[in-house]
Amino acid sequence: KTIPQMLFTCVIQVMGVGVFGYILSNVAGLLARRDAAREHHMDNLDKIETFMQMHQTPPDLRASIRGYYHYMWNSKRGYQDRALLEGLPGKIQSELFLHINRSIIDRVPFFKGADLDMLSELMSELQLRVYVPGEKVFRAGDSGDALYFIHSGVVDVLTKTGDSIANLTNGAFFGEMALVSDSPRTATVQARTYCDLYFLPRESFKRVTKAYPSFLEHIEDTMSKRRAS
């Protein structure tokens, strides 16, 4: 009823609005950050949709692009930011890579029960690449840049003229011949389905096989069986 009482009420109301606004913005922030991966994915989708509109991309190409993003999200492969991990100490990094790549370790028979030091070194060098159906991983005659492990999907091994030699799936590796014998690729490899492939660059392959001869022996063993078939 008095002027001081009114002033007091005004101050309390202003403070109340401030506190309410502060809490509300924090809750909204928390909700937005709860799923950073989804946000990243949705952001990418928005950008790519705008890009496709601006460039009047044909409908079937749009469908392939959306299919790819859909696959990446569903297979939880949409958020692969290695740069985020580069600041971590080496020991934590190698434990983390062992953890992240545990599903490829489970799938490749040779990795099960393999030397832990060798696995740690291999896992920190492996890099994931996704191939869409029909995409060529490499062509016969190309130079050997890497060894590939199939995490999921099916690839066809083809002659230069396109005849099928073999098909390989989860847990298999390919691309060893060019690396072991320092020669061009003996065949073309093409993805039949969406494929998650882990590739081990040539220099890493040379380093790991030098340090762990059992790895090279296993690779050579498979290579001779393939050559004999």
Ligand code: CMP
């Ligand atoms: P590279 O020659 O580097 O590239 C083609 C790859 O196809 C080859 O290594 C092998 O990994 C793979 N390859 C070749 N022949 C066969 C086969 N008979 N069975 C399975 N894979 C093969």
